[in-house]
Amino acid sequence: MSHPLPIRYLTPVDVADILGIPVETIYQWRRKRTGPRGFRVGRHLRFDPEDVRAWVESRMAGAA
Secondary structure: OOOOOOOOOEOHHHHHHHHOOOHHHHHHHHHHOOOOOEEEEOOEEEEOHHHHHHHHHHHHHHHO
């Protein structure tokens, strides 16, 4: 990833921007349970930056 992850919890838009993908892809991954682990704060979806980092690293390791 070329962008450093912020300290705060990430929104789906943040994750999409970091990964350079459409935000709808984040929601599709959530429905399929294939993307980074997210959690709800009320009705808002958030992602822990470390979970996103670990998910990306696992994808990179699987591609090697």
